[in-house]
Amino acid sequence: MTSDRTLIHLDHLTFSDSNVSGWAFRELTNWWGATQNKVPGVERPSGVGAFQRRRATRRSRVISFQARYRGSSAAEVERAYDELAAIGADMPARMGVTTDDGTSWRTVIVEQQDAQSTHNRRYGWVDVDVTADDPRRYGDAEWLTTDPPSAGVGLVWPVVWPAVWPGGGSPGRVTLVNDGRAPSPSSFVLRGGFDTAVVTCVETGDRVGFARPLPEGSVVTFDAETRRALLNGQDASRWLRYRQWTDVPGLSSRTFQFDVTGATGSPSMSGRVLPAWW
Template sequence: MVHVYVGGLVLDGTDSPATYTIGEDGLKGWWSGVSSEVPTTKRPQSHGEFQGEGRLNGRLITIEGMIHSSGDQAADLNALSGALAGGELGLLVVTEADGPRWAWVRRVGEPDTKILVFGQTAAYQVRFRAADPRRYATGEWVETSPPSAGQGLVWPVIWPAVWPGGGSSGRITLPNDGKAPSSPSFVLSGGFSTALITCVETGARVGFARPIPVGASVVIENGRATLDGQDVSRWLRYREWTEIPGGFSRTFQFDVTEPVGEPRMAGKVDHAWW
């Protein structure tokens, strides 16, 4: 079975003793699909209708189980009722056989609890909703510097020729090992005057037209840019956002103007499943 981590709690779906346990069929909506909606418009002068582009709804996750209290039962109940109680966005992590997968969720309503044995045992049900129905596994960061020439050969060449190394292609390749499309994230470290990220396969571009000094980094993800926690999205250019399809990879080129020090680009994509 699994472990679920959410709101500072550990919900245990194994046979080991734990305060919060998950029932045999107590994790619903995590592995199942989600409903979709396709907008339609009736044809004014013909049979049938026009169909728009379909979209999946959010994912509703229901967790049911038991609370086994070895000490203060009220404190255990209060801890459950306090999980994501303020309407905040929280990370729900499910450990699976092939590793942890996660989703950003908000709690739906209040937990339903029922004391079965006072001071010892209670039943619970708590629900969460993920606005993004995809389940993610964290990808690995890959880094590069801007393109630079390698070491050259001296002509005439003495055979057999030995080709020297050095230099940088200025490119990184990000694989999405899941089954659903996923958006990449980038961290651009200074110094440079402007920067450009280009998807080699599609030609889609995202630019950043603001100087970044040495030691500072701008994070570009989810359609926005942040610098030291402040939104600097107004400096984004082109905004030709691209997703990496499930089971595929994309290569991204990093270019800068007026480099200072050693500018770097780090990128990753989280593997995604519907």
Template sequence: MTTAEIGGLTFQGTRQPNGLHFRRIIDWDSLPESKNQEEDRPNDHGSFGGGEDFRRGATTSIEGWFQGEDREEALLARRQILGALQGQDRRITVTDELGPTSRDVSVRRVTLGDIFGFRFEISVDMFAKDPRRYGPEVPESTGIPVAGGGLQWQVGSSGTFGGSGFFGGDTIFGGSDTGSAGLVWPITWESGGSDGRITVENDGNADTYSLLEITGGLEDGFSAVEVGTGREIRFERFIDSASTVYLNPRTGAAYIDEPGNDVSGYLTRADWFSIPPGGTSVIQFFPLGTVTGTPTLTARTAPAFW
């Protein structure tokens, strides 16, 4: 059975004696219009290529009705619907046989028909800036790299162990075999250790991003590197053990504890990375400076769909 939920209202896809029902959900899984502008070839057939095929925002609508037991119930339902859908930001979730997918939308128009027989028609028009649909988030977490027996990595303010890159080389784990800490590679991680890595997956058919959460305490901040590409997100600021930094790679937003506490100015590197359709990414977590708590990196990844 298919349902559509928005603003605390649930539209049923099957006929019930009373309540909210939808007749159809328009353009929920359609591919939005391309933003590419074609240019005609002046001396040949066809057009010049338009580059990467980015998509415009998505429009969608719900058409349905409400059925009540009496006129008073229908009048109260109209108030509830208008109150629930008033305002800009809402999340709509459609659940079908393949599971739930969601979009964040602004409600552009709500039209309610006249009441006949304790029933009235409903139309809800919405616009999503991000045209992709997202499945449920999957969280993956790790602490900082710790070898069996309690050996703990700490990266200095320069971000290296005796070289121009991480652990004494130009790339992660590259370069010389011994960092300035006197450790010899390769390291064997014994029972109880951690490599400070997480693997995130995207089971969808469109690119997606992992929302990152980093808890303190970290004296000088942290670094998160996508191992496959070397892309780095580097945040250099003290993070108290009771605080959490939130990063949204899709928008570039960064805040600490509350959305109003913007800390994007402390991002000294912001090589944001996405997870391709049907692909995976490995993220390496490094502390910067002294560790004063039990820092944790959590990546919340929602598969994305067209």
């Protein structure tokens, strides 16, 4: 059974489209659909139409909704106003929308919250305007993990037929699937120890490397969206090599190879791509 209900999530607050106590909302605008193309057309001076554009680049997205709080007193409404005003006041916030098709989210900057005076009433309205610098919306996805490549056991000759091929070994690869319809950046978490590491996209040959020893217990993160690396939470982008970042196209997949030198302990790589939509 479906609920036919839409929910907005802004950081830790949830807004319902039903007439309930607490937070509710109306008039959510610009959550779905594509934003304006930034690549201008150039008209042919002596021909029909314009020169053909090879691609489109989308603008950031401005999203708005009206929030309403219904409480037991005007003082409660004012306290709710203060709680909402603290969200995104000095840093980006996460905004999600839940429908019967699931939950998708964006990272947003809160541009403005225009709150009406309560006039001693037990309810009040707030106009909320946010901007998503990345216009795409995302879903969640699982991390896939692999060890570096390793050989299998192999057969011992002469072979007695029918032969049973032994197992073991690892190709050192993960295949990341983007179920959305927009290209999505890939992320990787590398765990030591090793001297150097390279992550290679099998289909394109694009590579991102880390040219610094990573001891056991340390973690470095590659983020294709920010084009940065974090070592135990601190910026380590100066040790990046190649920097050939790869997005996974919509309704497609990419396979990534994990190679290291000077392996110690149990190094591994985890990869993830979030399904993305315009």
